[in-house]
Amino acid sequence: SWFTDSMREGRPVTVETRHRKKVFDPLLILYDVMEELAESSEFNESKGPCLAFRRAASVLKSLPSAVHCLEAIQGLPCLGEHTKAVMEEILTFGRSFKVEEIRCDERYQALKLFTSVFGVGPKTAEKWYRRGLRSLKEILTEPNIQLNRMQRAGFLYYSDISKAVSKAEAKALGCIIEETVHWIAPDAILALTGGFRRGKEYGHDVDFLLTMPEMGKEEGLLLHVIDRLRDQGILLYCEYQGSTFDVSKLPSWRFEDMDHFQKCFLILRLEQGQVEGERGLQSDPGDSRGWRAVRVDLVAPPVDRYAFALLGWTGSRQFGRDLRTFAYKERQMLLDNHALYDKTKKLFLPATTEEDIFAHLGLEYVEPWQRNA
Ligand code: DCP
Numbered sequence: 001s002w003f004t005d006s007m008r009e010g011r012p013v014t015v016e017t018r019h020r021k022k023v024f025d026p027l028l029i030l031y032d033v034m035e036e037l038a039e040s041s042e043f044n045e046s047k048g049p050c051l052a053f054r055r056a057a058s059v060l061k062s063l064p065s066a067v068h069c070l071e072a073i074q075g076l077p078c079l080g081e082h083t084k085a086v087m088e089e090i091l092t093f094g095r096s097f098k099v100e101e102i103r104c105d106e107r108y109q110a111l112k113l114f115t116s117v118f119g120v121g122p123k124t125a126e127k128w129y130r131r132g133l134r135s136l137k138e139i140l141t142e143p144n145i146q147l148n149r150m151q152r153a154g155f156l157y158y159s160d161i162s163k164a165v166s167k168a169e170a171k172a173l174g175c176i177i178e179e180t181v182h183w184i185a186p187d188a189i190l191a192l193t194g195g196f197r198r199g200k201e202y203g204h205d206v207d208f209l210l211t212m213p214e215m216g217k218e219e220g221l222l223l224h225v226i227d228r229l230r231d232q233g234i235l236l237y238c239e240y241q242g243s244t245f246d247v248s249k250l251p252s253w254r255f256e257d258m259d260h261f262q263k264c265f266l267i268l269r270l271e272q273g274q275v276e277g278e279r280g281l282q283s284d285p286g287d288s289r290g291w292r293a294v295r296v297d298l299v300a301p302p303v304d305r306y307a308f309a310l311l312g313w314t315g316s317r318q319f320g321r322d323l324r325t326f327a328y329k330e331r332q333m334l335l336d337n338h339a340l341y342d343k344t345k346k347l348f349l350p351a352t353t354e355e356d357i358f359a360h361l362g363l364e365y366v367e368p369w370q371r372n373a
């Protein structure tokens with residue numbers, strides 16, 4: 001079927017750090033530490049260090065075996081002095097004092113907790129922290145806090161959407177989305193993207209791309225899909241964003257924000273009976289509701305931008321960042337989720353498949369499962 005094909009594209013990844021067995025592994029500790037440092041830099045709006053730590057985490061993730069000694073890290077690429085210093089500290093003392101300081105930091109703890117709520121970004125988290133709030137309960141009981149619709153949904157479904165989504169659950173959602181989309185438009189083009197297309201076993205949400213073979217026909221599709229999901233009684237939350245896409249705009253290689261395609265951020269209700277396999281739903285033991293809430297993103301680009309959107313939304317974030325940097329620095333080309341532009345020829349380069357984009361960049365095709373940077 002369509003979904004199994006999408007899944008097959010993403011073969012199992014070799015290292016999936018977050019869900020590896022809990023054994024003592026310096027590599028795992030280093031990875032977690034780099035992620036924590038990146039997050040803490042993000043909270044302090046230190047963009048440069050944040051990207052450096054994310055890159056370091058990505059390099060660690062790519063290593064085939066554990067790093068046990070200082071010599072092993074000396075030869076690693078893409079690591080700055082600061083990053084290496086932290087790694088040395090951990091390999092020598094088994095711990096990093098700087099990281100321990102961050103972990104104990106009240107502000108870091110509060111911001112981490114607050115931003116774990118769907119709809120709460122670093123700015124809101126900081127505002128709440130400055131008002132002296134420290135726990136989720138305090139936020140919910142503080143009379144002067146106005147939560148927006150997205151944040152209210154974030155709190156309402158907090159425990160469900162903080163839980164990882166399994167591959168079986170993603171598959172079940174894929175079937176629901178496919179049925180819904182093709183019921184409305186049998187010729188619609190639909191693809192699984194995000195981490196699950198890269199073959200990941202778990203994700204924080206499930207991402208899909210949909211479009212129509214004829215330009216412009218995609219415009220009403222997404223709203224129809226949303227209506228149909230609502231009619232089926234499985235739409236728990238929907239944040240719809242219309243298209244702000246401007247064809248004349250040059251792509252931005254430093255692109256980090258949302259793209260301009262029509263999209264929606266959903267929370268859907270997934271029934272136990274719809275998930276295949278013994279384990280079924282990822283829900284709390286003793287939880288007998290028989291359903292869980294899952295975050296789903298649907299993005300609807302026009303068909304002539306489909307390949308760029310697919311490449312961008314398949315990720316990983318780091319892979320996309322690296323590809324855009326490569327395009328800019330090595331090929332003088334601007335790449336983002338919308339387009340590819342050749343600065344030398346002053347020309348937009350069209351693409352109907354991801355293969356076309358890699359070819360324009362003079363690169364061999366990289367399979368989705370090889371994009372887990
Ligand atoms: N993406 C993007 N622009 C955004 C958000 C995401 O281009 N504003 C891309 C990069 C991501 C991919 O889309 O790799 C999917 O986003 P997710 O945040 O869902 O990330 P993943 O699916 O890779 O991981 P997971 O959902 O497991 O956390």
Ligand code: MG
Pocket residue numbers: 194195196203204205206207
């Ligand atoms: Mg995802």
